[in-house]
Amino acid sequence: MKNNGHKSTSPVTLLPKCPTGIQGLDEITGGGLPRGRPTLMCGGPGCGKTLFAAEFLVRGAVQFGEPGVFMAFEETEAELKANVASLGFDLAGLVRRKKIAIDYVRIERSEVQESGEYDLEGLFVRLNHAIDSIGARRVVLDTLEALFASLPNEAILRAELRRLFRWLKDKGVTAVITAERGREQLTRHGLEEYVSDCVILLDHRVNEQIATRHLRVVKYRGALHGTNEFPFLIGAEGISVLPITSLGLNHKISAERIATGIPRLDAMLGGRGFFRGSSILLTGTPGTGKTIVAANFAQAAARRGERTLFFSFEESPNQIIRNVHSIGLRLEPLVKGGLLRFHAARPSLYGLEMHLATMFKEIIAFQPDVVIIDPITSLMDAGTASECRAMVTRLVDYLKAGQVTTLFTSLTQAGHSLQQSEASMSSLMDSWLLLQDFEGNGERNRVLYVLKARGMAHSNQIREFLISDRGIDLVDAYIGPSGVLTGAARVAQTAREKAEALASQQEAARRQRELKRKRVALEQQISGLRSEHEASAEELRQIDEQVGTQTRLLTTERTELGRLRQADVSLPMGIGSARGNSKPKSKR
Amino acid sequence: MKTNKTRRTIKALTTRSKDKFVLRLFVAGATARSRQAIVSVRQLCEAELKGICKLEVIDIYQQPKLARANQIVATPTLIMEFPPPVRRFIGSLANITGLFVELDLITKGKIAL
Numbered sequence: 001m002k003n004n005g006h007k008s009t010s011p012v013t014l015l016p017k018c019p020t021g022i023q024g025l026d027e028i029t030g031g032g033l034p035r036g037r038p039t040l041m042c043g044g045p046g047c048g049k050t051l052f053a054a055e056f057l058v059r060g061a062v063q064f065g066e067p068g069v070f071m072a073f074e075e076t077e078a079e080l081k082a083n084v085a086s087l088g089f090d091l092a093g094l095v096r097r098k099k100i101a102i103d104y105v106r107i108e109r110s111e112v113q114e115s116g117e118y119d120l121e122g123l124f125v126r127l128n129h130a131i132d133s134i135g136a137r138r139v140v141l142d143t144l145e146a147l148f149a150s151l152p153n154e155a156i157l158r159a160e161l162r163r164l165f166r167w168l169k170d171k172g173v174t175a176v177i178t179a180e181r182g183r184e185q186l187t188r189h190g191l192e193e194y195v196s197d198c199v200i201l202l203d204h205r206v207n208e209q210i211a212t213r214h215l216r217v218v219k220y221r222g223a224l225h226g227t228n229e230f231p232f233l234i235g236a237e238g239i240s241v242l243p244i245t246s247l248g249l250n251h252k253i254s255a256e257r258i259a260t261g262i263p264r265l266d267a268m269l270g271g272r273g274f275f276r277g278s279s280i281l282l283t284g285t286p287g288t289g290k291t292i293v294a295a296n297f298a299q300a301a302a303r304r305g306e307r308t309l310f311f312s313f314e315e316s317p318n319q320i321i322r323n324v325h326s327i328g329l330r331l332e333p334l335v336k337g338g339l340l341r342f343h344a345a346r347p348s349l350y351g352l353e354m355h356l357a358t359m360f361k362e363i364i365a366f367q368p369d370v371v372i373i374d375p376i377t378s379l380m381d382a383g384t385a386s387e388c389r390a391m392v393t394r395l396v397d398y399l400k401a402g403q404v405t406t407l408f409t410s411l412t413q414a415g416h417s418l419q420q421s422e423a424s425m426s427s428l429m430d431s432w433l434l435l436q437d438f439e440g441n442g443e444r445n446r447v448l449y450v451l452k453a454r455g456m457a458h459s460n461q462i463r464e465f466l467i468s469d470r471g472i473d474l475v476d477a478y479i480g481p482s483g484v485l486t487g488a489a490r491v492a493q494t495a496r497e498k499a500e501a502l503a504s505q506q507e508a509a510r511r512q513r514e515l516k517r518k519r520v521a522l523e524q525q526i527s528g529l530r531s532e533h534e535a536s537a538e539e540l541r542q543i544d545e546q547v548g549t550q551t552r553l554l555t556t557e558r559t560e561l562g563r564l565r566q567a568d569v570s571l572p573m574g575i576g577s578a579r580g581n582s583k584p585k586s587k588r
Numbered sequence: 589m590k591t592n593k594t595r596r597t598i599k600a601l602t603t604r605s606k607d608k609f610v611l612r613l614f615v616a617g618a619t620a621r622s623r624q625a626i627v628s629v630r631q632l633c634e635a636e637l638k639g640i641c642k643l644e645v646i647d648i649y650q651q652p653k654l655a656r657a658n659q660i661v662a663t664p665t666l667i668m669e670f671p672p673p674v675r676r677f678i679g680s681l682a683n684i685t686g687l688f689v690e691l692d693l694i695t696k697g698k699i700a701l
Contacts, residue, residue, distance in 0.1 A: 106659050116624070116679030121616035122648060122660035129652035151662065151678075 015222040018066075018138070018174040021059030022052070024241030028217060028226040033198055038165050038175040040195035042187045043202030047213060048234055049178040050075070051087060052202065053140040055238050056176050058089045060138045061099035068138035069130040069173075070102045073146035077102045087238045101130040107150035114152050120160040124167060131173060139168060139175040148189050165194045186218065197221045203229070212351055212387070215241055231387075233353045240357060242394055253277060254403060257456075258370075261300025262293070264474035265433075268450050268459040274431055275455065276369075277403040279396045281426060283410040284435030288446050289467055290409040291315070293435070294372045295324040295331065296472055297407055302334040306369035310342045311359060313378035317342035328471045341366050347378040355379055356391050360398065371399055375409040376425070389425060396428050430454045435465065438486045445487035447477060464490065609633075609641040610670040616663040617649050621680045625664035628681035 017031035026032050033039045033056075043049050057068035072080055080102060081091045094100040103126055131139065144161070151157050168175045177195060179187035186192045192199055199219040205212055214229040232241040257272035266273045274280055284290045294310070301308045312320060320342070321331045334340040343362050345355070363371065373395075380388045392408070399406045410425065426432050432451040437444050446465040450458045463474040464486045478485040478493050485493050613629050615622035626645055633641040648655040648663065658667060666677040 103656055105661060107661055111674065111676050113675065113677045114679050115677050116682035117621055118662040118664065118679040119616070119621070120661060121663040122614065122655050122665065123662075125616060125648045125652045125655045126660070129656065147661070 017223070018060075019064060020056050021063045022055055022239050022241060024230065024232065025215070025239075028215075028230055028241060029198075029220060030224055033174055033176070034220070034223070035174050036169065036172045037197040038168050038177055038195045039198040039200065040177050040179060040187070040192055041200045041202065042179040042181050042192070044181040044204060047181075047202040047204040048232075048239065049202055050080075050142050051084065051234055052239060053142050053176045053178055054080070054084045054089065054091070055087065057100055057138055057140055058084065058091065058094065059238075061094050066137035066174075067099050067101075067134040068140065069127065069134070069136045070100060070140045070142065071127060071130070072102060072104045072142050073106075074143055076104050076106075080104075087234070088236060089238070098134045101134050101136065103127070103130050105146075107147070109150050109152075112150065112152075118153075118156065120147075120157075120164065123160075124164065128171075131171065137173055139173045141175065141177045143178045143180060145179050145187065145189050145191065161191070162194050207387075212353055231353045231390075233351075233357050235354075235357050235361075240360075242353060242356060252401075252403065258304070258306075258405060259300055260293075261296040262472050262474065264463065265448070268461070268463065268474070269431070269453055270457040272456075274405060274453075276405055277400055278405060278430035278454070279400065279428065280405070280407045280431045280433065281410055281429040282407060282433045282435065283412050285412055285437055288435035288437055289465060289472070290411070290435060291320065291374055292324060292327060292329075292467060292472060293433070294374050294407055294409050295320060295329050298340060298370070298372055299324075299329050299331060299334065301370040301405075302331075302337075302339040305339065307367060308334075308340045308370040308372065309362060309366050309368035310340065311362075311371070311373045312342060312344040313347050313373075313375060315374075316344050327467055327469060341368070347380075352379060352387050352391050356394065359395065363399070363402075363404070368404055371404050371406045373406065373408045375411045377411045389428075392425055393428055426452075438484070441487070441489045443487050447484075447486060448474060608671065609637050609668070611641060612644045612646060612658070612667045612669060614646050614648055614655065614658065614660045614663060614665045614667070617647065622647075622664055624680040624682060625666070629666060 016035040017026075017029070017033065018035040019026050019032035020029075041049050041052055054070065057070055060066040060068050070080065075083065077095075081095075084091050091100060091102070095102060105123065105126070127139070130136065147157055147161075148154065165175075165177075177191065179189070179191045181201075182188040182190070186199060186201065196219075198217070198221065201216045201218050203214040203216070205214065213232050213234070215232045216229045217225045217227065230241050232239055254276040256276040257274065258276050259266050259273040260269070282290050282293055291314075298308045298310055310317075310320075315323070317335075321335070324331060331340060335342065341362075343359075345358070347355070349355075359373075376388075376392060379391065396406065408425075408429070429452075431453045434449045434451045436447050436449070438447050439445075446467070448463050448465040450460075452458075462477050462479070462484060464477045466473040466475060478490040480493065611629060611633070613625060615625060629643060629645075633643050646654055648660060654660075658665075662678040664678070664680060666681060668675045668677075
């Protein structure tokens with residue numbers, strides 16, 4: 001029944017641990033408080049010491065089967081029962097079932113007269129009796145320092161306290177001793193010098209009107225522990241410590257991709273959208289359409305049958321549903337169908353830790369596949385930047401461990417460098433989309449980039465982001481020599497280009513036609529010349545023939561004349577040569 | 589006359605004596621401190637409050653429940669239940685004079701502190 005199995009919670013440490021059952025504390029301390037040793041829990045008034053101690057006992061009795069003794073020096077049994085009832089602990093019932101024994105120790109200084117030497121054996125006997133009566137394994141002494149106010153002899157008291165802690169160790173009970181925070185030391189009366197095994201410091205700080213409780217393990221002898229300050233809160237179900245780095249970076253990862261609900265955006269992300277279980281940051285200046293992208297994503301996820309949880313910190317759920325209805329998104333049936341759930345809260349409603357706790361609670365209750373937080377920057381109002389970052393880290397850790405895809409929208413103020421203002425958060429994110437306004441030509445146009453997308457090929461191009469009543473559309477922005485043009489300028493530029501193209505087309509056609517005509521003219525010219533050429537050749541032949549005929553006639557005439565004039569012998573030769581010359585020509 | 593007066597005084601004291609002084613001494617075991625406390629209180633009862641004092645010595649080792657019921661933290665503790673107000677004396681009662689002064693004042697109806 002007692003301590004079954006819990007000793008083996010952390011195999012690395014040899015020190016046996018006693019699990020507190022308090023959410024987060026066991027993670028920080030690597031399994032719980034040191035078993036069989038006293039732990040000092042100190043802090044100022046109102047920081048939750050008593051509740052911590054009470055929860056340690058109650059959870060021990062309920063969850064781990066370890067009965068406990070609560071020795072109260074400040075509150076009566078009835079008060080104590082009423083106080084822890086607010087955390088949902090049934091202390092009275094546990095007392096009745098002999099799981100917890102409460103002993104209220106009351107000493108009135110005014111009633112007490114000191115006379116000679118004494119010891120605190122009375123306290124020991126009572127404690128021993130209470131422990132033995134229920135077989136207690138855990139003991140709480142709340143607040144032991146009240147003895148300093150009641151008993152005059154501090155020397156005796158210190159000696160007895162030393163004996164008490166020794167006695168508790170010998171008894172083998174795991175004890176929690178609460179103490180008031182001192183001004184210069186951990187406790188007002190220096191109890192830390194007696195309790196050397198484990199010291200936990202609680203703190204309640206108000207920062208910019210928002211109170212946050214912190215827990216720090218100051219000392220834990222013989223064990224590794226988280227040394228940071230961890231915020232914790234006291235909720236309706238007890239205390240939860242929120243360890244920032246408790247989960248480490250060893251989540252299971254998925255290669256599955258999920259669509260964003262905007263096909264063109266999927267195309268920009270390697271064609272298939274985001275990885276399941278990844279964290280996505282969507283930053284943008286006011287009015288760039290972050291909520292719309294988020295709503296689109298939500299609708300797409302819910303339509304695929306994935307449970308989607310939408311945290312809204314700016315608008316009421318009905319307002320979001322109405323607004324995105326105007327661009328053709330129908331979220332209402334999905335809400336009614338139970339796949340989409342809205343959770344809206346004003347950021348200033350309560351502190352950051354409380355927000356985180358309620359978000360955790362919602363996430364645990366709804367078990368979503370997709371979580372949307374719109375916008376994460378609103379929560380900055382509820383805490384400082386570093387706290388917000390810590391919170392986002394924890395949220396991302398938590399959701400990644402559960403393979404939940406998360407979309408955070410983040411509002412950036414115009415005029416700030418986007419990269420700088422989001423740098424702290426972006427390192428936690430797997431994908432980062434940037435929505436931006438482009439101003440010019442008397443208009444504003446939205447553009448979208450993928451700034452980073454871990455583990456996937458993604459487009460480096462800027463896209464114009466159009467919101468119409470049919471939904472979201474991404475179009476290629478004009479990128480040319482005159483820079484990036486969007487909106488009307490892009491349309492004008494496209495028109496101009498079209499006109500230019502048309503003009504050059506027409507010009508080419510005209511030149512083509514002209515050349516054709518020229519060719520035709522040339523051909524005509526050529527044929528004219530050819531006919532001229534032929535004509536001249538004909539003429540030449542005719543001339544030749546004429547010449548031949550004339551020569552023949554002339555010869556004939558001369559011969560006739562010669563015959564008539566009784567010419568000499570040489571004449572026939574001349575006739576002969578004349579014939580020889582004319583012969584080839586006549587042949588042509 | 590004088591004897592008569594003395595007798596009356598004693599009678600008056602004795603008639604109220606059963607309620608006059610109710611003392612309970614809580615000790616833890618038979619330690620030297622316990623013994624000293626018991627001796628001191630007995631002496632007181634014998635010497636000063638003879639006949640008008642009811643003394644009960646309780647060992648909390650034997651009766652731990654009474655320790656809780658009587659809000660005992662330190663031992664030895666002497667509780668003077670009656671007359672009111674309830675007063676507690678812690679310690680071995682070695683310095684018995686302080687106690688005498690205390691009791692004397694109470695018997696005279698003067699409540700110091």
